Amino acid sequence: MKTAHVIRDALQALKDGDQQFKKCNLEGAVDLYKKALKLAEALPPTEGFDCQAFEASIQSSLSTAYGRLGKHLESFSAANKALLYYDVNGEKYAEHLGRWLKAIVNQGVALAHLGVCGEALTSFQRAKEMVLNKNLDTPENKQWMDIVDENIAAIKAHLEKKAIDSTGTTPT
Numbered sequence: 001m002k003t004a005h006v007i008r009d010a011l012q013a014l015k016d017g018d019q020q021f022k023k024c025n026l027e028g029a030v031d032l033y034k035k036a037l038k039l040a041e042a043l044p045p046t047e048g049f050d051c052q053a054f055e056a057s058i059q060s061s062l063s064t065a066y067g068r069l070g071k072h073l074e075s076f077s078a079a080n081k082a083l084l085y086y087d088v089n090g091e092k093y094a095e096h097l098g099r100w101l102k103a104i105v106n107q108g109v110a111l112a113h114l115g116v117c118g119e120a121l122t123s124f125q126r127a128k129e130m131v132l133n134k135n136l137d138t139p140e141n142k143q144w145m146d147i148v149d150e151n152i153a154a155i156k157a158h159l160e161k162k163a164i165d166s167t168g169t170t171p172t
Contacts, residue, residue, distance in 0.1 A: 003046055010039035014058055017065075026065050033062040053093060056085035060099040063106040076110035079103045101130055101144060105151075112155060117162075121155045124148050 017032030037058045043051050063078035082103035090100045108123030128148045131141055 003043060006039050006043055007046065007049055010036045010043070010054065013039060014054075014061070017058075017061060021061065021065055026069050029065045030062065030069070033058050033065065037062070050093075052085050053089065053096065056082045056089075056103075057096065057099050060086075060103040060106070063103060063110075067106050067109055070113075072110040072113040075106055076114065079107040079110060083107065097130075097134055101127055101141075104130065105144070105148065108148075108151060112151065117155050117159055121152060121159075124152045124155065128152070 013032050013036035017029045017036060020026075020032055021029040037055060040051055040055050040058065043049070045051070059078045059082035063075045063082060066072075066075035066078060082099070086096065086100040086103060090096060104123055104127040108120045108127065111117070111120035111123060128145065131145050131148070
């Protein structure tokens with residue numbers, strides 16, 4: 001199959017995965033994201049197509065779908081794979097800021113569900129800083145900020161309760 005056809009099919013699989021996700025068909029979304037990833041991984045270096053950026057986008061979406069399915073270890077893994085790219089190249093494409101932010105939030109959610117609350121808190125604080133520092137002032141980002149703030153508050157409350165339970169006294 002020609003490279004152009006593989007790119008087209010991979011892009012279509014990502015788009016179809018996003019549509020299935022919006023329809024709450026999470027297993028279908030995961031299957032399509034995996035298909036897009038498999039196609040992208042088979043691509044040779046292609047001028048005009050940033051395969052690593054594309055794979056990071058897929059991993060970010062895959063992380064979200066896994067998280068919603070309660071597969072937190074898989075979500076964490078996919079978020080970290082996306083962040084390997086975004087943390088180095090995230091500034092390269094402005095349109096990727098949303099997926100970069102989503103990967104950071106997904107990392108935090110997964111860590112919280114896996115019981116690694118300190119690191120989860122760090123991820124959410126990082127996401128908050130990103131929203132503030134990148135001037136992401138849109139209605140969608142207001143929702144992101146609300147989600148991040150709610151998670152930060154929940155984790156802090158959990159950690160405080162854990163401290164009280166272990167010592168019998170309120171931390172100062």
